[in-house]
Amino acid sequence: xxxxxxxxxxxxxxxxxxxxxxxxxxxxxxxxxxxxxxxxxxxxxxxxxxxxxxxxxxxxxxxxxxxxxxxxxxxxxxxxxxxxxxxxxxxxxxxxxxxxxxxxxxxxxxxxxxxxxxxxxxxxxxxxxxxxxxxxxxxxxxxxxxxxxxxxxxxxxxxxxxxxxxxxxxxxxxxxxxxxxxxxxxxxxxxxxxxxxxxxxxxxxxxxxxxxxxxxxxxxxxxxxxxxxxxxxxxxxxxxxxxxxxxxxxxxxxxxxxxxxxxxxxxxxxxxxxxxxxxxxxxxxxxxxxxxxxxxxxxxxxxxxxxxxxxxxxxxxxxxxxxxxxxxxxxxxxxxxxxxxxxxxxxxxxxxxxxxxxxxxxxxxxxxxxxxxxxxxxxxxxxxxxxxxxxxxxxx
Amino acid sequence: xxxxxxxxxxxxxxxxxxxxxxxxxxxxxxxxxxxxxxxxxxxxxxxxxxxxxxxxxxxxxxxxxxxxxxxxxxxxxxxxxxxxxxxxxxxxxxxxxxxxxxxxxxxxxxxxxxxxxxxxxxxxxxxxxxxxxxxxxxxxxxxxxxxxxxxxxxxxxxxxxxxxxxxxxxxxxxxxxxxxxxxxxxxxxxxxxxxxxxxxxxxxxxxxxxxxxxxxxxxxxxxxxxxxxxxxxxxxxxxxxxxxxxxxxxxxxxxxxxxxxxxxxxxxxxxxxxxxxxxxxxxxxx
Numbered sequence: 001x002x003x004x005x006x007x008x009x010x011x012x013x014x015x016x017x018x019x020x021x022x023x024x025x026x027x028x029x030x031x032x033x034x035x036x037x038x039x040x041x042x043x044x045x046x047x048x049x050x051x052x053x054x055x056x057x058x059x060x061x062x063x064x065x066x067x068x069x070x071x072x073x074x075x076x077x078x079x080x081x082x083x084x085x086x087x088x089x090x091x092x093x094x095x096x097x098x099x100x101x102x103x104x105x106x107x108x109x110x111x112x113x114x115x116x117x118x119x120x121x122x123x124x125x126x127x128x129x130x131x132x133x134x135x136x137x138x139x140x141x142x143x144x145x146x147x148x149x150x151x152x153x154x155x156x157x158x159x160x161x162x163x164x165x166x167x168x169x170x171x172x173x174x175x176x177x178x179x180x181x182x183x184x185x186x187x188x189x190x191x192x193x194x195x196x197x198x199x200x201x202x203x204x205x206x207x208x209x210x211x212x213x214x215x216x217x218x219x220x221x222x223x224x225x226x227x228x229x230x231x232x233x234x235x236x237x238x239x240x241x242x243x244x245x246x247x248x249x250x251x252x253x254x255x256x257x258x259x260x261x262x263x264x265x266x267x268x269x270x271x272x273x274x275x276x277x278x279x280x281x282x283x284x285x286x287x288x289x290x291x292x293x294x295x296x297x298x299x300x301x302x303x304x305x306x307x308x309x310x311x312x313x314x315x316x317x318x319x320x321x322x323x324x325x326x327x328x329x330x331x332x333x334x335x336x337x338x339x340x341x342x343x344x345x346x347x348x349x350x351x352x353x354x355x356x357x358x359x360x361x362x363x364x365x366x367x368x369x370x371x372x373x374x375x376x377x378x379x380x381x382x383x384x385x386x387x388x389x390x391x392x393x394x395x396x
Numbered sequence: 397x398x399x400x401x402x403x404x405x406x407x408x409x410x411x412x413x414x415x416x417x418x419x420x421x422x423x424x425x426x427x428x429x430x431x432x433x434x435x436x437x438x439x440x441x442x443x444x445x446x447x448x449x450x451x452x453x454x455x456x457x458x459x460x461x462x463x464x465x466x467x468x469x470x471x472x473x474x475x476x477x478x479x480x481x482x483x484x485x486x487x488x489x490x491x492x493x494x495x496x497x498x499x500x501x502x503x504x505x506x507x508x509x510x511x512x513x514x515x516x517x518x519x520x521x522x523x524x525x526x527x528x529x530x531x532x533x534x535x536x537x538x539x540x541x542x543x544x545x546x547x548x549x550x551x552x553x554x555x556x557x558x559x560x561x562x563x564x565x566x567x568x569x570x571x572x573x574x575x576x577x578x579x580x581x582x583x584x585x586x587x588x589x590x591x592x593x594x595x596x597x598x599x600x601x602x603x604x605x606x607x608x609x610x611x612x613x614x615x616x617x618x619x620x621x622x623x624x625x626x627x628x629x630x631x632x633x634x635x636x637x638x639x640x641x642x643x644x645x646x647x648x649x650x651x652x653x654x655x656x657x658x659x660x661x662x663x664x665x666x667x668x669x670x671x672x673x674x675x676x677x678x679x680x681x682x
Contacts, residue, residue, distance in 0.1 A: 068484050077506075084478040249469070
């Protein structure tokens, strides 16, 4: 069952199974082990390249921890089963790639509207459509943000290495639980299949969070209210006799449908937005390198942040005052920090494995007098240090 | 207090603040809700031990939000997949899906098929009214050959899916079909479906006088019920009839009632085996 209330047993099992130390493993495996440390004990998925090793690792490891692995008939069923299990108290995850992510979009919106914690790993691969199924890409930046219909907020986390993936998936679970919201984990086919050193920590080094549960009958009767003023209602789980009603239709604080009163919809959807906006401290995260005196800024994310750092280090050796800004939570975008940094530099380069997606977010926060240029590569091969360095030299 | 609360004993199972229901006068949905409540009552089930899941469409409204239990009203076609997650999380609860033919057998047909194959302990009450009612009476995969709907204004040239036969073949533990004109048999079958271990389907042929009957010369609900009674053939008799003779008939009764390994039980057994195998049982080895 969920780790909460079950911690000593789960800690015992984690300790026994996973000795702290350095391991040589795939990015996908790092994601799976991170999820296990985060308390994920329910996984429902459907095989798809390049995400399948996550499912395979979960299928092998979850039963050891008393957790459940389900292979569903498709991606739509996978996210549906996850949402069902989340309402029984489980921390839940699925992993997919572009085409499967597209199929999951309707129920991702359902999870936003019903405030169901879950973690959806999208191992981005080259598209559109089936594209280059085995190759990595960063083309789902805006699918993560706007893939499901209607006004909705979303939190998306994107790691830059296997080691980073281990910790960031734990952070993704903590955000999902803390804010009672789905979190998208934007991984990619390059990191997913790269084997590198990953340090598995001791269980004691891992901090995990649990969703708020109702403390009394009053709170349980308002599964979509805001009793604590932080926009996050306690979640009255199924099976506890609360008679909770959950619907993706517009609903009142008590969960019952009301699709006719404009104020009810306005109140619900604005609160769901406010919950994310007001709790920026829960999820906002970025990395900076040499930004103090930078005249040129490289903004990058995910897999491309690595060659970007390599290029920045080399350019620094050449005396070019260049810095690097890496949003780790990519949605909501760290716009305020971007604005501050944008004021200090004369040129910004945005390398990514697509034809220009995150650059549009950057553009929203910088003035027109800053030279803004994308460094874009598609075809399934990651950007190299040389390719990015050449562009840095070009604007130096 | 309205008279209904004192006159109608099953009302204790309903969410009063959600009443009256949104169902049209003469809809068979009320009969199904009544039969389900009676089954719960006769089995003396505690509604706290029930989770009711539904999809989208008129029939998804039969028990959600009206039945006073944990209720999960999901996206179109996906109720059984949501219910699968609920059942794995709460293996000791009764997980019931009540939804329509378009929802469960068309857009959600694959989930229905695979839940039956998996034989997960979920009870599905599939209300088959031959039509997409909520969207205005469009043809469904269950619409009889030749029938008129808003999207088959001349006649339906497709053949209806035989849901119960298909799901029986897919591996369910229990499958029965009745009509809303067979209320007592329906209650008995729902009780069996709730009791049997494994996937159970009760298909209820139900009247939609507004969207189906009206366009097919049966605008009164009673006419539709008479149509059901006149054309119902018990399964024992149907076995001796040719496909031609069965054209336009409703085969009623129990299709299967058998024991097969159940999914959540197998899943938990597997976990026990794995933990045993890796020596993970017991608690003093830290």
